[in-house]
Amino acid sequence: MELLSSMARGGHDRVLAIADAASGLRAWIALHHLGRGPAYGGIRVWNYRTEADALSDALRLARAMTFKCVLAGVQGGGGKTVVLANHLLNRPAAMEALGREIENLGGAYLTGPDAGFTEEDRVALMRATQHMAHFQGSGQRRSAGEATAEGAEWGIRAALNHLGCTDMSQITIAIQGLGSVGGALAHRFLKLGARVLGSDIQESAAQSAAKMGVELVDPSEIFAVPCDVLAPCALGGTVHDLSISRMQTRVVAGVANNVLGHDQQAELLREHGILFLPDFVLNAGALIEGSGYARTGREDWSQELQGIGRTISEILLRSDAEDLSTMEVAVQLAQERVLAEQKTQA
DSSP states (O other): OHHHHHHHHTOOSEEEEEEETTTTEEEEEEEOOOTTSOEEOOEEEEOOSSHHHHHHHHHHHHHHHHHHHHHHTOSSEEEEEEEEGGGOSSHHHHHHHHHHHHHHTTTSEEBOBOTTOOHHHHHHHHTTOOOBSOOBTTTBSSOHHHHHHHHHHHHHHHHHHHTTOOOGGGOEEEEEOOSHHHHHHHHHHHHHTOEEEEEOSSHHHHHHHHHHTOEEOOTTTGGGSBOSEEEEOSSSOOBSHHHHHHOBOSEEEOOSTTOBSSTTHHHHHHHTTOEEEOHHHHTOHHHHHHHHHHHHOOOOOHHHHHHHHHHHHHHHHHHHHHTOOHHHHHHHHHHHHHHHHHHHHO
């Protein structure tokens, strides 16, 4: 029952404070659970107001990664690294120093990219560690963003099917954030024939999406546009009481990590008649593909990514039947699957 109690209390097996004065590295590594295998989770490089804010982000993200592993069928737990970008003095040296810390964990933590992490960061990190789960350029056929988008597509399509929407030419999807994940998701839905609206604070990302056929929306208005699906693909915490009050959508697809300001907002969405697709289910594509590649060397995990759609369907049906928010159902489902594993192993 160790993981069940850990999941319930939000406890973490290991939390490491990392500092390297010469490079300006200040980071946290949070490993939520190591009892099912290695911890999986990317590296986020971001400007945090305080170290306490950075630690809180790392802890919450690592916990969500454990749920993600369980529901994705990945034999491992959750981890996450956050780097305080505003303190970096020599970024390549900082990434090398971080790589040494990850290497010293001896494979207990397998990492990958997250928000703010660049190709230059990857190159520097790889000089010091090989403990990586998903990096384009390490032998895999495509980026983590593309794998995440493919899995999210299957989950979103399952939600639309749940609502009786099968004609993609009649669907409008609004995407907040058009970077590696959001841009790939936009491309996939354009190919399906959907109308795609999008916004990004980075002009280059917005213009690249516009060339594909995305209709650009002012970033301040993206949560208020009428649409069938609203997909936040930037940072977490964007779905909160104020943004929910402005929404004109049928589905909120949690593609970004920790998209809710707090878990109770899943119930608020339900009260507004909006389906919420939990992020730790929907955005598991890179985890499934990256962990699978690291374990077996197999490149094509498309069949497994379709399983995200089946899990979303199960959550939505159970949410309706039990009159619970989808977040409550998803956490319960993760706990039940862990309990089933433990009974099998006993």
